[in-house]
Amino acid sequence: MVRALANYLARKDFPLLGAQPPWTAPGMKLLASAVNWMPRYIKEQVYIWGGWSEAIAWRKLHQAHTDRIAEWLVSLYPQRQYPAVALGSSNSALVHLFAALGIPWLPQTFLVPVARSRVHPDEPCQNVRWAAAPARVFLQANPDIQLHHMHDPIKTA
Numbered sequence: 001m002v003r004a005l006a007n008y009l010a011r012k013d014f015p016l017l018g019a020q021p022p023w024t025a026p027g028m029k030l031l032a033s034a035v036n037w038m039p040r041y042i043k044e045q046v047y048i049w050g051g052w053s054e055a056i057a058w059r060k061l062h063q064a065h066t067d068r069i070a071e072w073l074v075s076l077y078p079q080r081q082y083p084a085v086a087l088g089s090s091n092s093a094l095v096h097l098f099a100a101l102g103i104p105w106l107p108q109t110f111l112v113p114v115a116r117s118r119v120h121p122d123e124p125c126q127n128v129r130w131a132a133a134p135a136r137v138f139l140q141a142n143p144d145i146q147l148h149h150m151h152d153p154i155k156t157a
Helices: 002-009 022-037 040-054 058-063 066-075 092-101 124-141
Strands: 086-088 105-107
Touching: 002 092, 002 105, 022 040, 058 124, 066 105, 086 092, 092 105
Parallel strands: 086 105
Antiparallel strands: none
């Protein structure tokens, strides 16, 4: 949502929700259609690898600093004077309002997906136990933040 709003305020397009470079849009639309026709196992693999591409290895969490994330978020917006700045939770309806008002928004939370294989969707306690070590690494690098664990594996019907 931040990238969509920043692009809007910079008068730039935001194809494919910013997931891929604009020049890949035609091919990505074709790929998305093809995924719908794939057998379930292959479709699951596409989603698993897609998730991995967005995650950080927990051994690299010591390099993830929230001040750098904040600097990156601010750098997305065009450098100019704004009548206000919105701070707070993610809310797509409010992002539309911020776009209409021409003001940037800085979220109070930021998702940092951590790579892990073979997560059983029905074992959140096991996942929380596993997450203790990566959480310590992240909090050592960022002692001024509050960390919340989220268990959200993809489970297909």
